[in-house]
Amino acid sequence: MNQPQDNVLIDVIDVWKSFDDLHVLTGVSMQVHKGSSDVILGRSGIGKSVLLKSIVGLLVPERGSIEVMGKQVMGMKPGELNDLRKHIGYVFQYAALYDSLSVRENLEFPLRKHTDADDEEIGERVMEQLRLVGLEEVVDRMPAQLSGGMKKRIGLARAIITRPDLVLYDEPTAGLDPITAREISELILNLEEQFGITSITVTHDLECARVIANRIYILETGAFQVQGTFEELKRASDPTTKAFFQVMA
Amino acid sequence: MSESNISYRAMMMRRIRSSMEQVYAITMFGLRFFRYVLVPPYEWGQVRKHLDDLGAKSIPLLTIVGLIMGLILALQTRPTLDRFGAGGFLPAMLALTIVRELGPVITALIVAGRVSSGIGAEVGSMKVTEQIDALEVSGVDPFNYLVVTRVVACSLILPLLTAYVDFLGIFGGYLAEWISYDSSMQLYFTEVLQSLEFNDIIPGVGKTIAFGYIIGIIGAYQGFNTTRGTEGVGRAATTAVVLASLNIIFLDMIIIQLTLLLLGSGS
Ligand SMILES: Nc1ncnc2c1ncn2[C@@H]1O[C@H](COP(=O)(O)OP(=O)(O)O)[C@@H](O)[C@H]1O
Ligand SMILES: [Mg+2]
Numbered sequence: 001m002n003q004p005q006d007n008v009l010i011d012v013i014d015v016w017k018s019f020d021d022l023h024v025l026t027g028v029s030m031q032v033h034k035g036s037s038d039v040i041l042g043r044s045g046i047g048k049s050v051l052l053k054s055i056v057g058l059l060v061p062e063r064g065s066i067e068v069m070g071k072q073v074m075g076m077k078p079g080e081l082n083d084l085r086k087h088i089g090y091v092f093q094y095a096a097l098y099d100s101l102s103v104r105e106n107l108e109f110p111l112r113k114h115t116d117a118d119d120e121e122i123g124e125r126v127m128e129q130l131r132l133v134g135l136e137e138v139v140d141r142m143p144a145q146l147s148g149g150m151k152k153r154i155g156l157a158r159a160i161i162t163r164p165d166l167v168l169y170d171e172p173t174a175g176l177d178p179i180t181a182r183e184i185s186e187l188i189l190n191l192e193e194q195f196g197i198t199s200i201t202v203t204h205d206l207e208c209a210r211v212i213a214n215r216i217y218i219l220e221t222g223a224f225q226v227q228g229t230f231e232e233l234k235r236a237s238d239p240t241t242k243a244f245f246q247v248m249a
Numbered sequence: 250m251s252e253s254n255i256s257y258r259a260m261m262m263r264r265i266r267s268s269m270e271q272v273y274a275i276t277m278f279g280l281r282f283f284r285y286v287l288v289p290p291y292e293w294g295q296v297r298k299h300l301d302d303l304g305a306k307s308i309p310l311l312t313i314v315g316l317i318m319g320l321i322l323a324l325q326t327r328p329t330l331d332r333f334g335a336g337g338f339l340p341a342m343l344a345l346t347i348v349r350e351l352g353p354v355i356t357a358l359i360v361a362g363r364v365s366s367g368i369g370a371e372v373g374s375m376k377v378t379e380q381i382d383a384l385e386v387s388g389v390d391p392f393n394y395l396v397v398t399r400v401v402a403c404s405l406i407l408p409l410l411t412a413y414v415d416f417l418g419i420f421g422g423y424l425a426e427w428i429s430y431d432s433s434m435q436l437y438f439t440e441v442l443q444s445l446e447f448n449d450i451i452p453g454v455g456k457t458i459a460f461g462y463i464i465g466i467i468g469a470y471q472g473f474n475t476t477r478g479t480e481g482v483g484r485a486a487t488t489a490v491v492l493a494s495l496n497i498i499f500l501d502m503i504i505i506q507l508t509l510l511l512l513g514s515g516s
Pocket of ligand 1: 019022024042043044045046047048049050051
């Protein structure tokens with residue numbers, strides 16, 4: 001309306017969310033533009049996952065507004081929410097692979113539910129997806145038989161198998177060794193360039209932020225205190241940001 | 250003194266309030282099942298998988314318990330019956346006790362111990378590892394996919410398992426008679442069949458559908474509301490067994506009263 005709105009994919013305005021007496025989000029706002037890769041940095045337990053879950057409607061904040069692709073998510077009916085989620089991929093913190101299903105079945109799942117592809121097409125898409133993340137050989141394994149890094153890759157593959165416009169990554173590199181973490185960050189970057197994905201990545205891994213971020217937000221006590229590009233924040237003088245960047249150096 | 254009384258009362262009030270809230274939450278969760286079960290989509294593949302799983306988990310234990318239940322019951326009651334010169338009633342008495350009461354309740358309690366905890370742990374670990382969130386963003390209603398399928402499977406399989414345990418119990422009774430008196434199988438089973446009426450079998454097996462529902466719903470409720478990581482998963486499993494067993498016994502009491510009221514006290 002007042003801005004070139006069609007360029008804004010996610011518009012979060014003054015969102016508040018608490019659990020009983022715990023006030024997690026107290027007035028969070030952010031705008032993610034089409035094609036951008038935005039990163040949210042913040043300490044553990046500060047509310048990064050709560051924000052991501054609110055964006056896909058898994059949690060419902062008590063105040064504020066969240067628009068995704070021009071549609072208000074808060075108060076959305078289940079049917080509409082479902083339609084919207086077809087355009088969104090979500091990479092969970094611990095991959096959240098279905099542990100009673102094989103890797104193949106895990107990847108088939110969103111295709112069967114969100115598209116009307118036939119069996120042959122589904123089979124091809126699954127293998128193609130596994131090639132993208134470099135894990136064709138594990139197609140018939142169960143999640144319990146995968147290493148942490150493999151799980152993350154499969155979780156990534158499952159999230160983008162429907163070719164979503166928007167992907168939300170929750171700590172894609174947490175708990176991995178630095179080399180694997182680096183590989184995952186680069187994989188994210190490659191996939192986003194290849195498929196024109198817009199994304200929000202939550203992390204406390206500065207290296208990951210450096211590799212993939214167009215814009216960085218720092219979440220602190222319920223709201224974004226600072227935002228900017230990696231280079232801008234690196235030179236910032238406020239104590240929170242400095243603390244973050246010093247840990248890395 | 251009055252101060253500690255007040256704080257004690259406040260604590261009790263809080264406890265009572267939170268239990269009431271819990272009961273309310275479980276009731277709503279249980280009612281939600283009926284809203285779902287009447288409308289598609291149905292996940293038959295999942296129901297079948299759970300049926301296989303439930304059968305495989307419960308049958309070994311039920312086989313042993315069923316046989317031993319009949320055996321012990323016969324060995325224990327035979328001397329008493331003999332004292333009144335009523336030894337010949339043993340097959341009838343055994344069949345009625347097992348089919349009306351012991352079979353259904355023991356089957357339900359054993360399946361509750363095995364399956365309610367299993368469901369609590371399975372669903373609970375899906376909850377804490379965000380698999381339930383993952384289902385939801387994939388466009389699958391987790392209640393329909395995880396809860397309804399398990400409850401339906403429990404309700405379908407419990408009558409079958411009960412019939413199986415009833416049969417084994419009665420057969421166990423025969424084994425006892427055969428060991429002690431070398432009695433004839435044909436005679437024993439003729440008397441069993443003569444003593445059983447429609448009015449004994451239908452309520453006995455029928456109520457196990459409700460027991461199955463309790464086992465499934467309570468396990469799933471505990472799993473669905475698991476918090477605090479893996480520790481929470483263990484708690485969900487144990488709480489599920491305790492609550493399911495208690496509810497089965499309460500419901501059984503109510504059903505016994507109702508059947509007596511509706512069908513008379515029987516023979
Ligand atoms: N469903 C929930 N119920 C109650 N408290 C929650 C829930 N989800 C998150 N929290 C709390 O909100 C805070 C922020 O959590 P989270 O967003 O997961 O942190 P992080 O920034 O590490 O992702 C934590 O204190 C957490 O305990
Ligand atoms: Mg988190």
